[in-house]
Amino acid sequence: MRRRKVLYVLHNHPKTRPGGAEAYAFETYLAMRASPDWEPILVAKGGPPLQPIGRLHSGTQFGPASVDDPNQYFCYTDGYGYDWIYGTTTDKELYTKHFRGFLDAIRPDVVHFQHTQFLGYDLIREVRNTLPHAAILYTLHEFMPICHRQGQMVRTIANELCDEESPRRCHECFPDIDPQTFFMRKRFVQSHFALVDRFIAPSHFLLERYVEWGIPRDRILFEDYGRTAVARFASDHDRPRDRFGFFGQFNPYKGADVLLEAMKLLGLASEGLDGEGPVPHVWLHGANLDIQAGEFQTRFRELLESAGDNVTLVGTYRHADLARLMANVDWVVVPSIWWENSPLVIQEAFMHGRPVLCSDIGGMAEKVENGVNGLHFAVGDPEDLARTMARAAGSPGLWETLRAGIPQIYPMDQHVQRLTELYGHLLEGRDASVA
Amino acid sequence: MPRSRDRSASITSEVAAEASAGDGVTISQSTLLAPDVLLCLGSPGEKLRSDSLHGSVISDGVPVGCSGYGFSWDSPTSGGDSCLMVLRLAAPLAAEARLGRLILTTDGRIVSDSEGSSDLTDLRSMMRRISPEDQPARQRILDFLVSAASKAGSVAVAQLSESLHAAREAIRERHVVSVISRDVPRALYVDSIMRAGHDSFYLRGWSWCESGSPQQVTAYSPEGARVDLVESMYRYPRPDIDAFYGRSSASGDDAGFIAYLQMPALSELLDGWILEMEDASGVIVEHAAPAVTDDPVAARDSILADISHEKSAATRSLLMDQVYPAISRIQTERRSAVRAEVVEQYGTPPASPDVSIIVPLYKRIDFLEQQLAQFVHDPEIARSDLIYVLDSPELGEALLQKAAWLYPLYRVPFRVAILSVNGGFAFANNAGAALARGRLLLLLNSDILPDRPGWLGTLREVHDHDPTIGAVAPKLLFEDGSLQHAGMFFQHDQRTRSWSNEHYFKGLHGSLPAANVARQVPAVTAACMLIDVERYRSMDGLRGIYVQGDYEDSDLCLRLYEQGLRSWYTPEAHLFHLEGQSYPSAQRQIAGRYNRLIHTELWKDVIPAVMAELDHPSPAAFSMPLSEARSAQATSRPLRLRQRPRVQSPVVRATRSRAPR
Incomplete structure (x- = not known):
């Protein structure tokens, strides 16, 4: 019996630029290759803005993403305009000509969207048009379909957390975009989402958000990211537990600045203590400070300066080095000021036996149990973070207790098993409905 | 002979005089006002009888047909009568052409058969011959020239105008x-x-x-x-x-x-x-x-x-x-310049559509994509004759490109008609109606999005259910769910002495009981209006006297009213109307004031009767749960709850027996 085909659609290839959703999707693709029943194919959007150069051959928008693997493709969109408000490629030929040709050539049984950014929500319609029998899945990684602010659901007004979208509220965040446009944006996205057989939410929090927004509850299910197990870097020798690590992008949503402010407060406090008591040390691992707004960069550098010797800016790291870097710290801090979904950094911290200090909202609070495998602090509150860090570093035995509470990470092989069952189930349903 | 010297006499004062064949006009000078318009100066002989002349002139040995007008006057400076003839030629002449014999007839009689052979002169020289005439004569000559040239016409209108202007400058009285x-x-x-x-x-x-x-x-x-x-x-x-x-x-x-x-x-x-x-x-x-x-x-x-x-x-x-x-x-x-220059079909048109949907597009052609993204879920749209009429011709290429991209994606058949010039809301709708294949016409704005399928069938059922219904329109909601349209009424403003169009319950919550009663109203919106196509055409559709899409709909509804046909509001169907995106508001305000005043002048004798008969507060309005309405909006615009004792019409009774939803 032939292996059935599942096509993964990504907005970016992790080799081009790292990112959580990309990393997960690529891991899933690799794991699925071992399946006896399913043959995965991957197509990632290539070309600018994430890649410096675009397509190499005229006459096609597609090209191989790997020399060795015939199932990995780039879909280059250079030359096609992208509408950032609606999330659509303005020249529909990308869908009705190029993607149609690609789909006809591959004929996948299942199309599993990991993202449609840079490609467009209406690509879903093209898939349905060309492959009426295919099952269509869509994994939701953040709130991009709901929120024009990069899907963060954080308002432009003082970075307030947003828990309710509406044309009026979105217009408040973006006064240059009228409420009618936001109204149409939602209906445009939902018009194409109506063709999706099943949405996958990696956190309960995100699932509820989307149900409130309008996805019928029977078409969305919770399924966390599966992770391929990696070897721990064995260096958990006994030492003071006052080493904290940040892993993630240096952007306003990930809250590295909140952590720096907390360190500044701790530094001031320790001066008063005359050197007594532990002073936590922070290692900042991450990238992309260079592409942030100048205001944020300036503030970040000033905070870094004022935090003094207690903060080490490591900068960009390679994924292969993660185990060693994790072993170097005791705690992982996830201070995001947006809701998060199912942060990969939490999974990675847990995989490497690191309890997590995180903001007390959304997907972070869902994945980290306060007092069981980590500690919560008030989102965006440097004082509370400083208190929490002082408590973590200064409470003997706490680290060992929380470390013992770390759950098993959802293994990729189980995740793949669940996905393939779901694909099969959805295909049966589609065959019945189309026939 | 007596001749009027009155300056205020009619602009063209061609001479009626005795004429006899054989003793006709003698041409002394000819010039071209335009390559195909000949101006001849001469003496009329036994008078030029009529202003309407036909004949031919030999030019370089070739006969060229001509027709035109003549005018003669008593000229003291030339010691007799003079005449001018403006002749439109069947073929243009070159400036260096030599003129031969000219034969002209009027009423079948020959008035001129001059055996001439002359070069064309220039206009300035000819006018120098006329300029010594007295002021009233020169004025009458100018009157004749512009009138005759205007009637004769030319393929080179600009050149003709320049010549007339030169003639005016040569002989007019200066003050x-x-x-x-x-x-x-x-x-x-x-x-x-x-x-x-x-x-x-x-x-x-x-x-x-x-x-x-x-x-x-x-x-x-x-x-x-x-x-x-x-x-x-x-x-x-x-x-x-x-x-x-x-x-x-x-x-x-x-x-x-x-x-x-x-x-x-x-x-x-x-x-x-x-x-x-x-x-x-x-x-x-x-x-x-x-x-x-x-x-x-x-x-x-x-x-x-x-x-x-x-x-x-x-x-x-x-x-x-x-x-x-x-x-x-x-x-x-x-309007005279508006026509559907391009009509392009996308997809296979439905075999026998019941409804033609006319959507004028003005500037915002992006609405096409937004509507298709919603229409795609509605099988009734696919069975309808969907026509987009572009009223921004400069976007024609862009729209055709967009349509060619969007059809393969959405597969909803539609037509695109591109108007030759921007004609305004009324003309765009009328141009669309002229193309309609359906029995019914749905006028639909481009900024209207359906909420869910079924609305078109509902409108059709309501329309077909009652032959006294002339136009039917649904409930329309703003993007925040508040009411945009639940029928329209007329409100008199004492300060401006005018009637304005107002929307019932605008801005209140869409679930307002008073707005959820199907009923006859003074008028309904053309943003989403169903009407019989033959009726629409027989009334010449929307009237183009209003500026920029405003009072055309109530004007149509009032014309229906005069025919005994009702404007019907039905809340059973509802759609979203993202009103107010198409025009800058300052311009719209000025146009709106004009429209209101014109509408008032045209309908001031009818509107009070319509209002007396139809503007009844809905029974549900009295028990409106304000808590359900958006409270801010509800309080800022008080409900119009006038009670007036009067005899209820059967229509109103039927309406009131209906339970609000």
Whole structure:
């Protein structure tokens, strides 16, 4: 019996630029290759803005993403305009000509969207048009379909957390975009989402958000990211537990600045203590400070300066080095000021036996149990973070207790098993409905 | 022989005189006003009898057909009668052509059979022969030239106009140029002149006469056509002029004037308008007007802004005698140029559609994609005759490209019709209706999005259920779910003495019980209106007298009312209307005021009756749960809950028996 085909659609290839959703999707693709029943194919959007150069051959928008693997493709969109408000490629030929040709050539049984950014929500319609029998899945990684602010659901007004979208509220965040446009944006996205057989939410929090927004509850299910197990870097020798690590992008949503402010407060406090008591040390691992707004960069550098010797800016790291870097710290801090979904950094911290200090909202609070495998602090509150860090570093035995509470990470092989069952189930349903 | 010398005589005063064959016109000079328009000067012999001449002229040995007009006058300078003939030629002549025999007949009789052989002369030389004539004769000659040339026409209109202008300049009477000075007791000035049509203009200026009201104010087109304004112009105060002279004129006239000019002949040239004024003491001054504003949109917007100069809301003579004719003319000129230049079908058209959906697109062609993204879920749309009418021709290429991209993605069949020029909301809808294949017509705005399928069938059922329903429209909601349309009524404003169109319960919550009662209303919106296609066509559709899509719908509903047909509101169907995205609001306000006043003038005798009969508060309105409505909006706009004892019509009773949802 032939292996059935599942096509993964990504907005970016992790080799081009790292990112959580990309990393997960690529891991899933690799794991699925071992399946006896399913043959995965991957197509990632290539070309600018994430890649410096675009397509190499005229006459096609597609090209191989790997020399060795015939199932990995780039879909280059250079030359096609992208509408950032609606999330659509303005020249529909990308869908009705190029993607149609690609789909006809591959004929996948299942199309599993990991993202449609840079490609467009209406690509879903093209898939349905060309492959009426295919099952269509869509994994939701953040709130991009709901929120024009990069899907963060954080308002432009003082970075307030947003828990309710509406044309009026979105217009408040973006006064240059009228409420009618936001109204149409939602209906445009939902018009194409109506063709999706099943949405996958990696956190309960995100699932509820989307149900409130309008996805019928029977078409969305919770399924966390599966992770391929990696070897721990064995260096958990006994030492003071006052080493904290940040892993993630240096952007306003990930809250590295909140952590720096907390360190500044701790530094001031320790001066008063005359050197007594532990002073936590922070290692900042991450990238992309260079592409942030100048205001944020300036503030970040000033905070870094004022935090003094207690903060080490490591900068960009390679994924292969993660185990060693994790072993170097005791705690992982996830201070995001947006809701998060199912942060990969939490999974990675847990995989490497690191309890997590995180903001007390959304997907972070869902994945980290306060007092069981980590500690919560008030989102965006440097004082509370400083208190929490002082408590973590200064409470003997706490680290060992929380470390013992770390759950098993959802293994990729189980995740793949669940996905393939779901694909099969959805295909049966589609065959019945189309026939 | 007696001949009228009255300057105010009719513009063309062709001669009727005795004529006899064989003793006809002798041509002394010929010139070309345009390559296909010949002007001949000569003596009429036994008089030129008629203004309508037919014949042929030999040019370089080849006969060329011609027809035209003649005019003769008693010329003391030439010691006898002279005549001019303007002849439109079947083929253009070269400037160096030699003319041979000219044969002309009128009423089948030969009036001219001159055996000539001459070179063409130039216009200036010919006019030098005429310029010694006395002033009344020269004026009548100019009147004849512009009238005859206008009737004859030419393939080279611009050149013809230039020639007429040159002739006017050669022989017209010249007067003292008006000077604006406190020491000069009379002045005339034109602020602007705008084109309304090929032969109609709109003039704005001022005059000041110490000696009293002017006896004459005459406008001359560059081609020489003239019209007297003193009786027809609208005068209004110009405090700036009064302040400059430090006193008002003796007559007490207002200094400012606005005049709609209906000229007796076409005028093409933008430069060369002259105004003459004769004051009470008989002194004549002239003033050269600035260039004509030729852009219809600029002219329209400028004219509309003049409504604020109206002195009396009771008579509204500025609006009705000057502004309305000018605006109507601008709109009509547009309509005459509006046609569906391109009609493109996408997909296979439905075999026998019941409903034709007409969607005018103006500027925002992105709405096409948004509507298709919703229509794609509605099988009733796929069975309908969906027609997008582009009223922004400059976006034609972009729309065709978009349509070609979108059809393969959405597969909802539709047509795109591209209008040749921007014609406005009414013309766009009417152009779409002309293409309609359905039995019913749904007028639909591009910024309307359905909520869910089924609405079209509901509208159709409601329409077909009752033959007395002329137009039916659904509930329309803003993007926040508040009411945009639940029927329309007319509200009288005492200050402006006008009736405005208002929407029932606008801004209140869509679930408001009072808004969820199906009923007859004074009018319904054309943003989403279902009407019988034959009925629509027989009424010539929406009237194009309104500016920029406003009162056309209520105008149509009132015309239906006059035919005994009802405008019906049904909340069983609801859609979203993202109203107000298509125009900048300042411009819309000016247009809105104009539309309101015109609508008022046209319907002021009918609206009170309609309101008395139909504007009843819905029973549910009395028990409206304000908590369900958006409280801010509910309190800012009080409900109109007037109770008036009167006999209920059967229609109203039927409505009231219906339970609100």
